[in-house]
Amino acid sequence: xxxxxxxxxxxxxxxxxxxxxxxxxxxxxxxxxxxxxxxxxxxxxxxxxxxxxxxxxxxxxxxxxxxxxxxxxxxxxxxxxxxxxxxxxxxxxxxxxxxxxxxxxxxxxxxxxxxxxxxxxxxxxxxxxxxxxxxxxxxxxxxxxxxxxxxxxxxxxxxxxxxxxxxxxxxxxxxxxxxxxxxxxxxxxxxxxxxxxxxxxxxxxxxxxxxxxxxxxxxxxxxxxxxxxxxxxxxxxxxxxxxxxxxxxxxxxxxxxxxxxxxxxxxxxxxxxxxxxxxxxxxxxxxxxxxxxxxxxxxxxxxxxxxxxxxxxxxxxxxxxxxxxxxxxxxxxxxxxxxxxxxxxxxxxxxxxxxxxxxxxxxxxxxxxxxxxxxxxxxxxxxxxxxx
Amino acid sequence: xxxxxxxxxxxxxxxxxxxxxxxxxxxxxxxxxxxxxxxxxxxxxxxxxxxxxxxxxxxxxxxxxxxxxxxxxxxxxxxxxxxxxxxxxxxxxxxxxxxxxxxxxxxxxxxxxxxxxxxxxxxxxxxxxxxxxxxxxxxxxxxxxxxxxxxxxxxxxxxxxxxxxxxxxxxxxxxxxxxxxxxxxxxxxxxxxxxxxxxxxxxxxxxxxxxxxxxxxxxxxxxxxxxxxxxxxxxxxxxxxxxxxxxxxxxxxxxxxxxxxxxxxxxxxxxxxxxxxxxxxxxxxxxxxxxxxxxxxx
Amino acid sequence: xxxxxxxxxxxxxxxxxxxxxxxxxxxxxxxxxxxxxxxxxxxxxxxxxxxxxxxxxxxxxxxxxxxxxxxxxxxxxxxxxxxxxxxxxxxxxxxxxxxxxxxxxxxxxxxxxxxxxxxxxxxxxxxxxxxxxxxxxxxxxxxxxxxxxxxxxxxxxxxxxxxxxxxxxxxxxxxxxxxxxxxxxxxxxxxxxxxxxxxxxxxxxxxxxxxxxxxxxxxxx
Numbered sequence: 001x002x003x004x005x006x007x008x009x010x011x012x013x014x015x016x017x018x019x020x021x022x023x024x025x026x027x028x029x030x031x032x033x034x035x036x037x038x039x040x041x042x043x044x045x046x047x048x049x050x051x052x053x054x055x056x057x058x059x060x061x062x063x064x065x066x067x068x069x070x071x072x073x074x075x076x077x078x079x080x081x082x083x084x085x086x087x088x089x090x091x092x093x094x095x096x097x098x099x100x101x102x103x104x105x106x107x108x109x110x111x112x113x114x115x116x117x118x119x120x121x122x123x124x125x126x127x128x129x130x131x132x133x134x135x136x137x138x139x140x141x142x143x144x145x146x147x148x149x150x151x152x153x154x155x156x157x158x159x160x161x162x163x164x165x166x167x168x169x170x171x172x173x174x175x176x177x178x179x180x181x182x183x184x185x186x187x188x189x190x191x192x193x194x195x196x197x198x199x200x201x202x203x204x205x206x207x208x209x210x211x212x213x214x215x216x217x218x219x220x221x222x223x224x225x226x227x228x229x230x231x232x233x234x235x236x237x238x239x240x241x242x243x244x245x246x247x248x249x250x251x252x253x254x255x256x257x258x259x260x261x262x263x264x265x266x267x268x269x270x271x272x273x274x275x276x277x278x279x280x281x282x283x284x285x286x287x288x289x290x291x292x293x294x295x296x297x298x299x300x301x302x303x304x305x306x307x308x309x310x311x312x313x314x315x316x317x318x319x320x321x322x323x324x325x326x327x328x329x330x331x332x333x334x335x336x337x338x339x340x341x342x343x344x345x346x347x348x349x350x351x352x353x354x355x356x357x358x359x360x361x362x363x364x365x366x367x368x369x370x371x372x373x374x375x376x377x378x379x380x381x382x383x384x385x386x387x388x
Numbered sequence: 389x390x391x392x393x394x395x396x397x398x399x400x401x402x403x404x405x406x407x408x409x410x411x412x413x414x415x416x417x418x419x420x421x422x423x424x425x426x427x428x429x430x431x432x433x434x435x436x437x438x439x440x441x442x443x444x445x446x447x448x449x450x451x452x453x454x455x456x457x458x459x460x461x462x463x464x465x466x467x468x469x470x471x472x473x474x475x476x477x478x479x480x481x482x483x484x485x486x487x488x489x490x491x492x493x494x495x496x497x498x499x500x501x502x503x504x505x506x507x508x509x510x511x512x513x514x515x516x517x518x519x520x521x522x523x524x525x526x527x528x529x530x531x532x533x534x535x536x537x538x539x540x541x542x543x544x545x546x547x548x549x550x551x552x553x554x555x556x557x558x559x560x561x562x563x564x565x566x567x568x569x570x571x572x573x574x575x576x577x578x579x580x581x582x583x584x585x586x587x588x589x590x591x592x593x594x595x596x597x598x599x600x601x602x603x604x605x606x607x608x609x610x611x612x613x614x615x616x617x618x619x620x621x622x623x624x625x626x627x628x629x630x631x632x633x634x635x636x637x638x639x640x641x642x643x644x645x646x647x648x649x650x651x652x653x654x655x656x657x658x659x660x661x662x663x664x665x666x667x668x669x670x671x672x673x674x675x676x677x678x679x680x681x682x683x684x685x686x
Numbered sequence: 687x688x689x690x691x692x693x694x695x696x697x698x699x700x701x702x703x704x705x706x707x708x709x710x711x712x713x714x715x716x717x718x719x720x721x722x723x724x725x726x727x728x729x730x731x732x733x734x735x736x737x738x739x740x741x742x743x744x745x746x747x748x749x750x751x752x753x754x755x756x757x758x759x760x761x762x763x764x765x766x767x768x769x770x771x772x773x774x775x776x777x778x779x780x781x782x783x784x785x786x787x788x789x790x791x792x793x794x795x796x797x798x799x800x801x802x803x804x805x806x807x808x809x810x811x812x813x814x815x816x817x818x819x820x821x822x823x824x825x826x827x828x829x830x831x832x833x834x835x836x837x838x839x840x841x842x843x844x845x846x847x848x849x850x851x852x853x854x855x856x857x858x859x860x861x862x863x864x865x866x867x868x869x870x871x872x873x874x875x876x877x878x879x880x881x882x883x884x885x886x887x888x889x890x891x892x893x894x895x896x897x898x899x900x901x902x903x904x905x906x907x
Binding site: 457 | 720724728731735766769826827831851855881899
Binding site: 008009011012076079080082083084189190191192193194195196321325330331333334335336337338341342343344345346348349350351352353356357360 | 446
C-alpha cells in the first residue's frame with residue numbers, strides 16, 4: 001500500500017550535517033581561518049558588509065565561511081544577525097572630506113589639491129593568472145612613501161577636499177542636498193517603504209542592494225535607458241572616523257574608524273527659469289573597498305532623481321518603485337528560490353482545470369466534425385462557443 | 389508537564405519568547421489589530437529580516453510569533469500536510485523559541501499556520517488561522533505598481549479584476565483562475581486569499597476562526613474576522629464553483645476533500661489522496677477505508 | 687545561531703540606568719512578566735476587536751496610578767511604544783503621575799494633539815473629544831488612525847446597543863457605560879465613513895470589548 005513521503009525532523013537534521021560536511025570539504029586540507037578570509041578576501045568581506053548593512057569584518061568573514069563563499073547566503077546570515085542587535089541611535093554623519101585616504105582618483109581634473117592617489121587597484125593590472133600565487137610566494141614589499149611628502153594644506157584646512165566642493169565654490173554644481181541634516185534618519189529595515197521614497201531612503205536601499213543588479217541598472221543608464229551623462233567626479237577609499245552623540249552627553253564621542261568607498265558622479269547640467277544651469281550629482285557609498293558598487297550606485301541614484309529634476313522618466317533605472325522593489329538580493333533570491341518549495345496543491349488545481357478544458361475542447365471538436373462533415377470548415381474559434 | 393515547562397525554560401533562556409523582540413511584536417500586533425478592524429485591507433508593516441528566507445513563510449512566522457502565547461497549541465501545515473519539510477522546520481522553530489505545545493490535530497490547535505491550504509475540518513471559535521502570503525496584492529498581476537493599486541483599493545475600483553476574469557470566460561469558457569482566487573471581504577475590499585486552491589474559498593466565508601495573513605517580503609498584514617462575509621468574485625451567468633474530483637481519496641474514501649495526485653510509475657498509474665493529512669488520518673482512525681490503488685489509465 | 691543566543695545578554699536596558707534622584711521612586715511597577723503579560727493583553731484585545739461587542743477577559747494592572755484604570759494601563763503597556771504615541775484625556779492629563787507612569791513603562795510620546803495619537807486613553811468618556819479630532823485614516827491608508835480606549839464602569843452582554851458587522855454572527859447586544867452622549871452618532875459616522883474611522887476599545891474592570899469601525903449599530907426591534 002502507498003505510504004506518503006515524510007519530510008521529517010531526522011531528514012532535516014541529516015541534511016544539515018551533510019551540508020556542514022560539504023562546507024568543510026576535504027579534512028586533509030587545512031581549515032580556513034576567519035583571519036584568512038578577512039585578510040585575503042577583503043573585497044568579498046566588504047561586499048557582504050555593504051549588502052548586509054552591518055560593519056563587522058569578523059562577523060562578515062564568519063558568514064562567508066559558513067555560507068561556503070556564497071555572497072547572498074553570507075549577506076543573509078549577516079542580516080539575520082543584524083536584525084537582533086539593539087539600536088543605540090544614529091551616528092553622526094561621516095566626514096569623507098576628512099578621510100584617511102588610501103586611494104583617490106578623479107576623472108574630471110588632470111590634477112587637483114591632494115593629488116591623484118592610485119592606491120591598491122586592479123585598474124591597470126594585466127589580467128594574467130599569477131602562478132606565483134598558486135605557489136604561495138610572498139608578494140614584493142609595497143613601495144615606501146617618499147620621506148619628504150609635501151603636505152599642502154588648503155585655505156579651509158582640508159588636505160584633500162572633495163571634488164564636488166571645488167566645483168561648488170564656483171556654483172557650478174548643485175549643493176549636496178536640501179535634506180534637513182537634523183531630520184530623523186529613515187530606516188527601511190524598521191519601517192515599510194511607501195512611495196515616493198525620499199533620497200535618503202533610496203540611497204539606503206541602493207547601498208543594501210545587490211551589486212550585480214545595481215551594476216546592471218547603472219550600465220543600462222549609460223546605454224540610453226535613462227541617460228545621465230555622468231563623469232566620475234571622484235572616487236575615494238579610505239578610513240573615516242565614526243562618532244556618536246549620546247543623549248545624556250550632548251556632544252559626539254568617537255566610536256572608531258570604518259573603511260568606506262565614496263563615489264561622486266558629476267552629471268549633465270540642468271537649469272530652469274529660476275535656477276542657472278549647474279552640474280547635478282549622483283552619490284554612492286559602500287563599506288570597504290567597493291568601487292564598482294559605489295560607482296553603479298551613484299549612476300542609479302542620479303537616474304532616480306529624474307522626476308525631482310523635471311526629466312522625463314521612462315527607463316527602469318529611473319523608476320523608483322521598480323528599482324527599490326527589486327534591488328534587494330535576499331528578497332529576490334527568496335522569492336525565486338521559494339519555487340522549489342512544494343506547490344503541488346496549486347499544480348493539482350491547474351491539472352484539474354486543464355484536463356477539463358481539454359475534454360471540453362475534444363467534445364466540441366467532435367461535435368463540429370459530426371455536424372459539418374469534412375466540408376466547409378468555417379474556422380470558428382472553438383473556445384468562443386464554450387459557455388455552458 | 390514538567391518536560392514542557394523545561395523546554396520553555398530553555399527556550400526563554402536563549403531567545404526572546406517566540407524569537408522576535410518586544411518592540412517588533414508590538415509593531416506587528418498593532419498592524420494586526422488595524423487589519424482586523426478593516427477586514428481585507430492590507431496594512432503595511434515593518435517586516436523584519438527573519439532567520440529564514442523570504443518565500444519560506446517569513447510573514448506568517450512573524451504573525452504567528454506576535455500572536456503566540458505559552459498556552460497556545462500550534463499546528464503548522466504546508467500543502468495541507470503537517471509532515472512537509474517546511475512545515476516541520478517552522479514547527480521546530482516555534483518549539484525552540486517559544487516552547488509551545490504543538491499538534492498535528494486540527495481540532496486541538498489554537499493557532500494554525502498554513503501555506504496553500506485551509507484544513508478540511510470546520511474551524512471553531514478561539515482558533516487563529518495564519519496564512520503565509522507571497523503576493524498579497526490581488527491586483528498585482530494586472531497593475532504592477534503599488535502606488536496605483538493602493539489608489540484602486542482606496543476607490544474600490546475593481547473593474548480590472550472583473551475584466552480579467554471575464555477574459556478567461558471568453559477565451560476558455562471558464563474562469564481560469566484555480567488558486568489565489570480573489571475574494572471580496574465584507575462587501576468592500578478585494579483580497580488575495582493566498583495561493584490556496586479555490587476549493588478552499590468557501591471555507592473562508594462566515595468562518596468561526598480568525599484568519600490572519602502575513603506577507604513578509606511584501607510587508608503586508610491583513611485579516612478576515614470571524615463570521616465575515618467572504619465572497620469569491622464571479623458573474624451571474626458564470627457563478628463561482630470549486631474544483632471537484634471524480635473519485636474519492638484512495639486511503640480514507642473521503643469524497644469531499646481536496647486531493648493530491650501521486651504519480652506511482654511511468655505507466656500512468658496515479659493515486660489520489662487527501663492533501664489534508666490530519667483529515668485523512670482522522671477518517672482512517674474512525675474506520676473509513678478508501679478504494680486503494682487504481683489500475684493504470686488505458 | 688550563536689549570535690542570536692548571545693544577543694539578549696548584549697541588550698542594554700531600554701532606559702538608561704537611573705541617575706539618583708531623577709526617577710521618582712513612586713512610579714508603580716508595570717507587568718511582572720512583560721513578554722508574556724503583553725501577549726495576554728494583546729490576545730484579549732485581538733479577540734475583542736475580532737468579535738465586536740463580545741467582552742473578553744482582561745487582567746488589568748492593579749497598581750496603575752489613578753485615574754488610569756488597571757485595564758487602560760494594561761492596554762497601553764502592551765501596545766504603546768516610541769512608535770505609537772499616546773494621548774490622554776483631560777482627566778488623565780490632570781494627574782501627572784499618569785503620564786510619568788506611561789512614559790516610564792512604554793517610552794511612548796504623550797502627545798497633546800489627539801490626531802497624532804495611535805492610542806487615545808479616555809478615563810472620562812463623557813468628556814471625549816469629537817471623532818474628527820482624532821486621526822481617522824486616509825482613503826489610501828485607513829490604518830493610520832487612532833484607537834480610542836475608553837474606561838467604562840460596566841460591560842454587559844445581551845442588553846443595550848444592537849450591533850452587526852464582521853466578527854458578529856448575526857447580531858449581538860452590548861450594554862456599556864458611561865459612554866459619550868453622542869456614541870450612537872459616532873458609530874454611525876464610522877459606518878458611513880468606512881473604511882475610514884475610529885476603532886474603539888471599551889475597558890471595564892476585568893473586561894474589554896471592541897467596537898472597530900466595521901461594526902454597525904442596527905435599529906432595534
